[in-house]
Amino acid sequence: MSPAGGPRLVAMDTNTTTPTPSASTSGLLADKVAFITGAGRGIGAAAARLFAREGARVVLAARTESQLKAVTEEIRTAGGTAEYVLCDLADPVSVRAAVDRTVELYGRLDVAFNxxxxxxxxxxxxxxxxxxxxxxxxxNLKGPWLAMSAEIAAIRATAGRGAIVNTSSVGSLMGNPWLPVYGAAKRAVNSLTASAAVTYGPEGIRVNAIAPGATLTEMIDEWEANSPGIVDQLTAQTPLGRAATPHEIAEAAAWLLSDRASYVTGAVLSVDGGSRA
Known part of the structure; x- marks a missing residue:
């Protein structure tokens, strides 16, 4: 299934024009410090915008500075609080430095979206x-492990309690003849998520994952380019009859990171339009 989405039926997150409140007193993530990887585009960028609108102070992490800078400036223009840091998920030093930079900037870490x-x-x-x-x-596997290890240490040392969400894929929940290695890596992320939830739950650190179905991002554009018609095939298997926008996936992550999901941990939440129903 989709790592993240299909041809650009929608050019961008449809909710990016929603104003970001400058006072973080009532949002879903009010007053939380959030660290987001893959935040330069797609689901990660949508999450950064949404988390800021919901009252969080966000740190965006990815490898491409031009993308990070553009999203960060967009959030600030809308009244939110955002910084960015370059981060290569395959590099342990880079991952640790990015999380440490979040604590340097804002004094603590409350939530993380890997x-x-x-x-x-x-x-x-x-x-x-x-x-x-x-x-x-x-x-896709070592990166989330590195990130979770750094994030748990930062949450433990600062906020004390917190939440982490990992992005998996609906393609991790079945045999995946299209993307077998990607699917295997994401299935392993599901296992890491469950293990972390059990290990760190007694400390008040919740760990969950989301499993998106077909979502309108650059990653699935590349899949469509290599396999013409795959998005139509995926959409035909989706009861809602369409692909998701990145914002819709980000909404699920925001809820899992919020205090409204205070009794949810160890879950892999399918956000797939019913394709696995």
Whole structure:
């Protein structure tokens, strides 16, 4: 299933023009400090905008500075509080430095959204180059592990309690002939999520995952370019009859990170329009 979405039926997050409140007194994430990976585009960028609108002070992390800068400036223009930091999820030093920078900027860490990922060329696993296998696992599995380890340490040392959400994929919940290595990495993320929830729940740190279905992002644009018609195929399997916008996926992450989900941990929440119903 989709790592994140399909051809750009919608050019951008449809809610990006909603004003961001400058006073963070009543939002879903009011007064929380949020760290977001993969925040330069797609679901991560939508999450950064949404979290800021909901009252959080956000730190955006990704590898492409031009994208991070554009989203950060957009949030600030709308009245939100945002900073960005360059981060390579395959580099342990980079990941730790990004989380540490969040604490330096805002004094603590309350919530984290580990959304950054890399895709794979579609095709059967026996035709997938070993170097590409290593890259997909380094970013999509080792990256969230590195991030969670740093985030848990930061939450424990500052806020004391908090929440983490990892981005999985609906393609992790079944056999995935299109994206077998991507799906395997995301299924492993589900296991890490459950293990972290059990391990750190006694400390008041909740850990959940979301499993998006087809979502309108650049990643699925690339899939469509390599496999023409795949988005129509995925949409035909979706009871709601369409792909999601990045904002719709971000809404699920925001709820799981908020205090309104205070008794939810260890869950993998499908946000897939009913495709796995």
């Amino acid at each position: 959304n950054g990922a890399t895709g794979q060329a579609p095709g059967p696993m026996d035709q997938f180059p070993e170097a590409d296998f290593d890259r997909v696992l380094a970013v």
